[in-house]
Amino acid sequence: MSEEGPKLRIGLPKGSLQDTTASLFAKAGYDVRFSGRSYYPSIDDPEIECILIRPQEMARYVGQGVLDCGITGLDWVLETGADVEELADLRAPWPNYGPVRWILAVKDDSPFQTPKDLQGKRIATEVMGLTERYLAELGIRAQLEFSWGATEVKPPVLADAIVDVTETGSSLRANHLRVIDLLQESTPRLIAHRPSLEDPWKRGKLERLRMLLMGAIAAATRVGLSMNVPNDRVDALLALLPDAGRPTISPLADPDWVDIFVIVEESFVRDLLPKLHEAGARGIVENPLNKIID
Numbered sequence: 001m002s003e004e005g006p007k008l009r010i011g012l013p014k015g016s017l018q019d020t021t022a023s024l025f026a027k028a029g030y031d032v033r034f035s036g037r038s039y040y041p042s043i044d045d046p047e048i049e050c051i052l053i054r055p056q057e058m059a060r061y062v063g064q065g066v067l068d069c070g071i072t073g074l075d076w077v078l079e080t081g082a083d084v085e086e087l088a089d090l091r092a093p094w095p096n097y098g099p100v101r102w103i104l105a106v107k108d109d110s111p112f113q114t115p116k117d118l119q120g121k122r123i124a125t126e127v128m129g130l131t132e133r134y135l136a137e138l139g140i141r142a143q144l145e146f147s148w149g150a151t152e153v154k155p156p157v158l159a160d161a162i163v164d165v166t167e168t169g170s171s172l173r174a175n176h177l178r179v180i181d182l183l184q185e186s187t188p189r190l191i192a193h194r195p196s197l198e199d200p201w202k203r204g205k206l207e208r209l210r211m212l213l214m215g216a217i218a219a220a221t222r223v224g225l226s227m228n229v230p231n232d233r234v235d236a237l238l239a240l241l242p243d244a245g246r247p248t249i250s251p252l253a254d255p256d257w258v259d260i261f262v263i264v265e266e267s268f269v270r271d272l273l274p275k276l277h278e279a280g281a282r283g284i285v286e287n288p289l290n291k292i293i294d
Contacts, residue, residue, distance in 0.1 A: 007049045008196075008205045011061060011070030012041060014052040016096045017188060021071055023094065027216035027290050028209075047205060059084055059191060068196040069206055075102060075165070075186035079129045084191040087210050091187035092217045098167065102127060104134075104181040105152075105172060106161045115181050118142050118161050124154045125163035134163075134183045152177060215291035223269060224287040225276075226261045233280035234258060240275050242268055263292065 012021055012032070022041075025032045031044040039052040053061060056079075058072035063082035077084060091097060104123075106112045112121070119140055124147040125131045135142055147154065151164045152175045163183060166172055172179065190210060196202045229237050234249070237260065241247060247262040260281075264272065269286060276284060 005047065006201050007047055008202055008209075009049045009051065009066075009068045010209075011053040011058050011067040011072075012050050013055040013058060013071050013188075014039075015054060017055060017071065018052070020092075020094045020097050024090070024092070024097075024213060024216055027219070028212035029291075030212075056080075062191050062193050065193045065195060067193065068202055069190060069192040069209075071188055071190055073100070073186045074189050075100070075127065075130065075184055077189065077191060078184065079127050081129065082191075083194065085194050085197055086189050087192050087206065088190040088214055089187055090190055090213065090217060092220050094220070096167075097188055099185050099187050100165050100167045101185050102130060102163060102165050102183040103172075103179045104161060104163050104183060105155075105177040105179050107155045108176045108178050110156065110160075110178065112161060113180065115140060121160035123161045123163060124151055124159035126151060126165075127163060130183055131163045211293060212291065215293040218292040218294070219289035221266055222263050222289055222292065223266045224261060224263050224289055225269070225272075225284065226259060226287070227276060227281040227284040228252065228257050229260050229281050231256055231258060234260070237276060237279045237281055240272065240279060242272075263289070 022032045033042045041050040041052060043050050055072040055076050058070040059077040059080045059082035061067045062070045062084050091099060104115060112118055115138055120142060122143045122145060124145045126147050128144055128146055131144055151162045152171050154162055192206055241262050242264050247260050250259045252259055273284060
């Protein structure tokens with residue numbers, strides 16, 4: 001029996017980031033599948049082993065070398081103080097992959113107006129480390145209590161203030177909370193165990209994984225447009241393109257026409273297509289993109 005080859009052990013975030021992470025890997029070219037209650041998803045790459053880990057614990061396991069790499073929020077890297085190498089900021093326009101904010105909040109009708117007003121008061125939070133460092137920097141001594149969840153409902157009875165995470169602010173508004181300061185903004189990050197990067201095989205595998213993931217994110221908001229254009233209309237049409245410096249122009253069988261291909265932000269397409277047609281473009285085709293590798 002032949003000896004099994006090397007493997008890269010990757011931590012995938014369990015919970016709110018899980019489905020979007022699987023979708024990101026799919027766009028990058030990997031088929032990740034979750035099975036029932038198993039914490040070991042399958043992946044169609046024999047050189048990769050996946051383990052589902054809570055984002056709150058990911059940085060610790062990567063720092064310890066239990067995992068070679070993982071995906072978790074910057075907030076949890078800072079909270080745990082884990083010694084890891086950040087390889088990429090994975091912010092993307094998908095659910096739970098956009099920026100989130102850790103904020104200090106009080107009830108709308110609370111007398112507290114600034115962080116200094118919370119001297120000696122009770123603050124509930126899930127991020128004890130982040131909050132302790134924040135208060136220490138401001139010279140505030142308060143009573144911190146760990147929150148196991150539903151933090152937003154604790155003021156004013158169970159806590160005077162909270163440090164909680166928000167993406168859209170809808171939960172804050174629903175619970176009549178007022179933000180009085182921002183502690184930290186966070187996005188998903190690809191992190192690695194530093195000694196793993198010293199292994200040439202693992203480093204190469206990680207660099208290729210990073211390239212594919214970032215390529216998928218780069219393509220998330222863009223599409224490809226191809227069109228046939230008469231030679232005498234090319235200059236006028238190029239002037240309409242948002243990224244006119246980078247189109248590909250190819251000859252066609254008819255020497256009086258060329259094919260133009262360009263990548264543009266999808267948000268521009270609705271207004272751009274009628275203008276391109278009016279400028280003489282024909283056979284305009286819009287193509288979705290999976291990856292853009294620069």
